[in-house]
Amino acid sequence: MSNKTPPTSVLSVNAGSSSLKLQIFVIPKNNDISKPKLLLKASISKLTSPPAEFTFKNTESDKYAIESQTLEKDINSVDDAFHLILEHLKKDESGFGAPKLDQITHVCHRVVHGGELGVQGPLVINHSVVKELEELTTLAPLHNGPAISVLKATSTSLKNATNIVFFDSSFHASLPDFIRTYPIDQKVAKERKLRKYGFHGLSYQWILKNTARFLGKDVKETSIIALHLGSGASMCAIKNGESYDTSMGLTPLEGLPGGSRSGTIDPSLIFHFTTHPSTTDQTPASIELSHAENILNSSSGFKSLTSTSDFSQILATNPPTQETTLTINIFLDRILNFFGAYWLKLNGGKGGVDAVVFSGGIGEGSPKFRKMIVDGFDGLNGGFDELVDGRNNNEDGEETVYSIGDGGGKVRLLVCKADEELQMVEECLADTKLW
């Protein structure tokens, strides 16, 4: 329920497939509502390649700070992670610079799949919204369930707060019909809402607005190829400020491979892979995740090719093994497939691409992998910036967007640090309909 008061203290929660990231912002009294102040940042990562890692930073006090702690306890779900962070927050309350947990007025939640709800943009939750989201769980099996469980936990533990959901899929409402439509029976497709939705949209919105700012361009005139390479990886062709194509589809399984996801495969492979496919005559509401779908989401991708879903470990294996080399080559190859396609679709050869932007844990964290990708652009002869090693290796840059190229090309090479949490908070503060 909305409490109809302007936000003064906002908690923002991002339940990813391998991590939970959380930030708290305050709007100091008499201050501009568009300038939230970061009070606290916490994350638990490596949930799918344990042991998990905990970080906690209160900008006002170091008393309970945790730079990076390997968790001994069996923390391997977003739910566990949320409760652990909540316990730590309660301990930290005494050291809080400003509001206590019960003074949080608004909670922003990243929900990956919004289905048709997602087209409307962010929503204040009520029972019917939660019910609709629950029905979408099977369409984002690694994400929606955990996000709903955090949503329920904050509704119970932060009773005074308004809970708002922000959808990863909303940014892709602009996909043209010939891109969003799968060539299947259209009656069935419409009835069951089977189409490309696309995800990582909060990240793409953040990348777009910050890249436009960096380039000094209007968002509506900015066209980029963005790569969000995290535990789940996707790419997006953004044309004049709108999503024109993206690699994920009906679910976050389509497109690039990821930590535990296969990405695109021949759909018939499912029937050769499993001896327990779901039967086809179930109604959508009663369909459980099939065995095969579960395998493709949870035990495929990097994890099935090497011993880990943690890409930093795969890149760091020295000397590389046959398995790590194969994994890296597969990921690179699929990225270049999409890159070539998006370059054509955006008319890159005729100046239709302003920048290539890397983001997500891998996109931000690995100069080595960025260089491999950029080397793959050679054949396009596309007027890209030259990669500058000193810039590409810049690990401590504080800026949200920075250049890794020489700046002399028609197509800039940039890194943008993902911040889906702040993206949600900025949207929340800007949209008075939400409070």
Ligand SMILES: Nc1ncnc2c1ncn2[C@@H]1O[C@H](COP(=O)(O)OP(=O)(O)O)[C@@H](O)[C@H]1O
């Ligand atoms: N410095 C790094 N170099 C390469 N990969 C990295 C680095 N830091 C994190 N990663 C990888 O990023 C992925 C996690 O990305 P992230 O965007 O945080 O995940 P999530 O999808 O859960 O939001 C993991 O595969 C991790 O190994």
Ligand SMILES: CC(=O)OP(=O)(O)O
């Ligand atoms: C949509 C998706 O795959 O998200 P994440 O990378 O956070 O798991």
Ligand SMILES: [Mg+2]
């Ligand atoms: Mg993420």
